[in-house]
Amino acid sequence: MPTLDLILEVILLTVKVAVLTQIIFALPMPLTWLERKIAGHIQVRLGPWRVGPHGILQPFADAIKLLFKEDIVPDKADKILFKIAPLIAMVPAFAVFAAIPLGDTFKIPVIGAEVKLYLSDMNVGALYILAIGGLSVYGMILGGWASNSKYALLGGLRCSAQMISYEIAVSFAVIGVVMLSNSLNLLEIVKSQGGSFLSWNFLYLPVGPVWFAIFLIGSVAEINRIPFDLSEDEGTLSSGYHTEYSGMRFSFFMLAEYVAMVTVSILSVIFFFGGWNAPFAFLSFIPPIAWFMGKVCFFIYFFMWVRFTLPRYRYDQLMKIGWKILIPLSLVNILITGLMLI
Amino acid sequence: MEDGKKGLDIFGLIKSVLFTDFVKGLVITLGYNVSRSITLRYPDTEKWIPYRRWRGMHTLNKDANGRELCVACELCSRACPTQCITVIPMEDATGRGIADRVAKVWKVDLVRCLFCGFCEDACPTTAVRLGREYELACHDLSCTVKEREGLLKPQPVPESFEGGVVVGARFVRTPGGISVVADLSKSRKRAL
Amino acid sequence: MTLTHYLILSFILFGIGVAGVLVRRNVIVVLMSLELIFNSVNISLAAFSYYLQSLNGTVFVILSITVAAAEVAIGLAILVAVYRTRKAVNVDELDEMKG
Amino acid sequence: MFEQFFFYIFATVAIVSAICVISVRNPVHSAVFLIVCLLQVAAIFVLLRSPFLAAAQVFIYVGAVMVLFLFAVMVLDMGKAHWKEHLHGQSAPAAVLAGILFILLGYMALKGRMTAPLGTYNEAALVKNTEVVGRALFTKYIFPFEVVSVILLLALVGAIALVMREKRP
Known part of the structure; x- marks a missing residue:
C-alpha cells in the first residue's frame, strides 16, 4: 500500500507540475511584449505603446484577439492532422521541462521546509532533452503537410531537413559537455561547474567556447529563429508551415516557439555557464535562483538581440554551415576534448 | 579571397573564427537599443508642423481689410494639370472682393489634386496658397471636395509660424469626427 | 510482470509487421512494417536482457537501432532514386531489374 | 501493480497503432501511427529499467528515422493516385503464412522455458544503467560497436551516392 510519504510526494509533484505549466503557459506573453519592445528600440522606434503604460497590456489584447478569431480549416486540408499538429508542436516543448532543473533546493524562509526545484532527477537528462526536444518538429512537418498548400509544404520540408542537419551538431555539443562534466544528469553537470566562473564549461579552454558556439548556432537553427528561420521565411514562403493557420492554433505554434527559446536559454546556462552557481565565491550570498534567472534572462535577451542584428541566411548557406562547418568542427573538437581529458 | 588572391588569408580567418563582424553588428544594435527613440507621439501628444514651403490643402486668402483676394480669373483652373x-465667376460690387469680379464657386477636388502648386504660381493676386494642413483623411467622399467657404476660414497654423518643428498636440475625439489640435506654444526640433 | 508478457507483446508486433510486409504494396509502408519488426525484436531483446540480468540484450538493442537507422537511410535513398526514374512506388510495379 | 497497469496501457496502444500502420491508406497517416507505436515501445523500455534505451529510441527512431520517412513521403509527393492498392494474387498465401508464423511464435512464447543462467546485472547494478551500458559497449562489445560504426559510414556514403544526381557535361 502507498505510504503517507509517497502520497505527500505525489501531491507535491502534482503541485509543482501545475505551477510550472502555468508559468510556461504565461511566459510567451511577457516575451512577445519584450521582443516587440526590443525590436522597436533597436530600430529606434518605441514598440507597443498604446495599450497600458508602455504597451504592457498589449499581449493580453493580442491573446484576446487570437482567442476570438475565426478558426479556419482549409477545405482541402487533412482535417485531423491539421487540428492536432499545433498540439504535437506544443506538447514536447512542455515535456522537456520534466528534466530541466531550475535550481538545487530552495529553503522556504518561514517554514524552513526544503523544496526541490526540479521535477525529476533523471539519469539520462541530457539525452531526454535532446530526444523530446527533437519531437516538436513533427508539429511543423505535419502541420505543413496537412495544410495542403505549397508554401506550408515547402516550409515543412525545409523544417525537417534543417532539423535533421542541425540536431547532429547540437547532440555533438551536448556530448562535449557530457565529456567535460562526466555525467548525463543535469544536476551533476551544474555541480561539476561549481566554484568560481573559471570552472564553467564555457571557459574550459580551448574547447569550451567552440562547443558553446556550435551549441548556440545549432540550437538557434533548431528552434527556427532568425537568422535560420528558413521554414517560416515570410519573404519566400509567405509564412512557412503555419501559413494556413489562424487564431488559437496559430498561437499554439508561437507558444511552442517561445517556450523552445526559453528552453535553449536555460540549457545554455546549465551546460556552459554554470547553472545557478555564482561567478565569484564572495557573491554567493545572492540566492542561486537569482543567478540562474539572471543568466537565463540574458540569453533570452541575447536571442532577441541577434534576431534584430543579423539578416536571414540563404537555404544553401544554412545547409553548408550545418554539414560542412559545424559537424566536422564538432568531430575535431570531440577528438581534442578526449585528448585533453586523458 | 574575392579579389583573386592566392593563398590563405590568415588575418581574415582569425577574424571569422572570432566572429568579429558579428560582434561589431551586435555592438551597433546594442547602441541603438539604449539610444533614445525618435518616434513622434503623433497624435497623442505631439504633431509635426511642416515648413512654410509645404504644399498641403488649399487656402483662399483675404487682404488686410478682410476682402477676398480672389478675382475669379480662372487662371488656376487653367493651370491645373x-x-x-x-471656378465660376460673378459680379459683386458690395466690396466682398478686391475687385468687382469675385468667385461664385471655387472648389477643388482633393482626390484628383496632386499638390503640384501650379495654381499658386498662376494666381495673379496670391489668393490661392497651398497651406500646411495635411490631415486630409475622412470617412466618406463628401469631404473630398472643398468649397470656397471652408477654404476662406483662417488656418489653424498661421502663415507667420515658422514650421519645421514638432509641437505639442491633443487628440480630440468628437461625434463629428477626430482631429489633432496643435498647441503652437510648445515646440521642439525633431531628432535626426 | 513476467517475461512472457513482453514476449507476447513482441510476437504480436512481429506478426503485424510481417503481415504488413507481405500484404501491403506501397514501398514506404513496407519499410515502415520492417521498422515494426525491428522494434518487436528490440522489445524481446530488452526483456531478455532485463530478466536474464545480462547486458547482451541491451547492447544489441543499441546496435540494432543503429543498423535500423542506416537501413532506413539506404532504403529511402533507393526509393527516391527509383521513383525518379520509374514514377512508381508499388512493389509490384517495380519487378524489373533493368534500369 | 502499477507496472502491470502501465504495461497494459502501453501494449494496447502499441498494438492498436501497429495495426493502424498497416491498414490505413495514406502513408503519412501510417507514419504518424508508427510514431505513436515507437513512443510506446520507448515507454516499455522504461518499464524494462533501461532509460538509456528509451532515450535512444525516441532520439534515433522517433526523432530522426521517422522524420526521414516523412521527408521522403513529402519529397516523393505521392498523390491519391498512388494510394490505391488492389488485393493481390499473393495476398491470400501471404496472409496464411503470416498466420502460421503468428501461431508458431505464440506457441513458442507461451511454452518456452528460460534455461540460460542469470547474469550479474541485477536491479541494483542497473541503477546506473547508462554508465554500465557505456562501459560494456566500449570494452566487451567493442568489436560489434566498430562494425556498426563502419555500417553507418557505409550507409552515409551510400545514401549520398544513390540520391545525388550526376552532373551532365
Whole structure:
C-alpha cells in the first residue's frame, strides 16, 4: 500500500507540475511584449505603446484577439492532422521541462521546509532533452503537410531537413559537455561547474567556447529563429508551415516557439555557464535562483538581440554551415576534448 | 579571397573564427537599443508642423481689410494639370472682393489634386496658397471636395509660424469626427 | 510482470509487421512494417536482457537501432532514386531489374 | 501493480497503432501511427529499467528515422493516385503464412522455458544503467560497436551516392 510519504510526494509533484505549466503557459506573453519592445528600440522606434503604460497590456489584447478569431480549416486540408499538429508542436516543448532543473533546493524562509526545484532527477537528462526536444518538429512537418498548400509544404520540408542537419551538431555539443562534466544528469553537470566562473564549461579552454558556439548556432537553427528561420521565411514562403493557420492554433505554434527559446536559454546556462552557481565565491550570498534567472534572462535577451542584428541566411548557406562547418568542427573538437581529458 | 588572391588569408580567418563582424553588428544594435527613440507621439501628444514651403490643402486668402483676394480669373483652373479646380465667376460690387469680379464657386477636388502648386504660381493676386494642413483623411467622399467657404476660414497654423518643428498636440475625439489640435506654444526640433 | 508478457507483446508486433510486409504494396509502408519488426525484436531483446540480468540484450538493442537507422537511410535513398526514374512506388510495379 | 497497469496501457496502444500502420491508406497517416507505436515501445523500455534505451529510441527512431520517412513521403509527393492498392494474387498465401508464423511464435512464447543462467546485472547494478551500458559497449562489445560504426559510414556514403544526381557535361 502507498505510504503517507509517497502520497505527500505525489501531491507535491502534482503541485509543482501545475505551477510550472502555468508559468510556461504565461511566459510567451511577457516575451512577445519584450521582443516587440526590443525590436522597436533597436530600430529606434518605441514598440507597443498604446495599450497600458508602455504597451504592457498589449499581449493580453493580442491573446484576446487570437482567442476570438475565426478558426479556419482549409477545405482541402487533412482535417485531423491539421487540428492536432499545433498540439504535437506544443506538447514536447512542455515535456522537456520534466528534466530541466531550475535550481538545487530552495529553503522556504518561514517554514524552513526544503523544496526541490526540479521535477525529476533523471539519469539520462541530457539525452531526454535532446530526444523530446527533437519531437516538436513533427508539429511543423505535419502541420505543413496537412495544410495542403505549397508554401506550408515547402516550409515543412525545409523544417525537417534543417532539423535533421542541425540536431547532429547540437547532440555533438551536448556530448562535449557530457565529456567535460562526466555525467548525463543535469544536476551533476551544474555541480561539476561549481566554484568560481573559471570552472564553467564555457571557459574550459580551448574547447569550451567552440562547443558553446556550435551549441548556440545549432540550437538557434533548431528552434527556427532568425537568422535560420528558413521554414517560416515570410519573404519566400509567405509564412512557412503555419501559413494556413489562424487564431488559437496559430498561437499554439508561437507558444511552442517561445517556450523552445526559453528552453535553449536555460540549457545554455546549465551546460556552459554554470547553472545557478555564482561567478565569484564572495557573491554567493545572492540566492542561486537569482543567478540562474539572471543568466537565463540574458540569453533570452541575447536571442532577441541577434534576431534584430543579423539578416536571414540563404537555404544553401544554412545547409553548408550545418554539414560542412559545424559537424566536422564538432568531430575535431570531440577528438581534442578526449585528448585533453586523458 | 574575392579579389583573386592566392593563398590563405590568415588575418581574415582569425577574424571569422572570432566572429568579429558579428560582434561589431551586435555592438551597433546594442547602441541603438539604449539610444533614445525618435518616434513622434503623433497624435497623442505631439504633431509635426511642416515648413512654410509645404504644399498641403488649399487656402483662399483675404487682404488686410478682410476682402477676398480672389478675382475669379480662372487662371488656376487653367493651370491645373488634373483639372481639379472649378471656378465660376460673378459680379459683386458690395466690396466682398478686391475687385468687382469675385468667385461664385471655387472648389477643388482633393482626390484628383496632386499638390503640384501650379495654381499658386498662376494666381495673379496670391489668393490661392497651398497651406500646411495635411490631415486630409475622412470617412466618406463628401469631404473630398472643398468649397470656397471652408477654404476662406483662417488656418489653424498661421502663415507667420515658422514650421519645421514638432509641437505639442491633443487628440480630440468628437461625434463629428477626430482631429489633432496643435498647441503652437510648445515646440521642439525633431531628432535626426 | 513476467517475461512472457513482453514476449507476447513482441510476437504480436512481429506478426503485424510481417503481415504488413507481405500484404501491403506501397514501398514506404513496407519499410515502415520492417521498422515494426525491428522494434518487436528490440522489445524481446530488452526483456531478455532485463530478466536474464545480462547486458547482451541491451547492447544489441543499441546496435540494432543503429543498423535500423542506416537501413532506413539506404532504403529511402533507393526509393527516391527509383521513383525518379520509374514514377512508381508499388512493389509490384517495380519487378524489373533493368534500369 | 502499477507496472502491470502501465504495461497494459502501453501494449494496447502499441498494438492498436501497429495495426493502424498497416491498414490505413495514406502513408503519412501510417507514419504518424508508427510514431505513436515507437513512443510506446520507448515507454516499455522504461518499464524494462533501461532509460538509456528509451532515450535512444525516441532520439534515433522517433526523432530522426521517422522524420526521414516523412521527408521522403513529402519529397516523393505521392498523390491519391498512388494510394490505391488492389488485393493481390499473393495476398491470400501471404496472409496464411503470416498466420502460421503468428501461431508458431505464440506457441513458442507461451511454452518456452528460460534455461540460460542469470547474469550479474541485477536491479541494483542497473541503477546506473547508462554508465554500465557505456562501459560494456566500449570494452566487451567493442568489436560489434566498430562494425556498426563502419555500417553507418557505409550507409552515409551510400545514401549520398544513390540520391545525388550526376552532373551532365
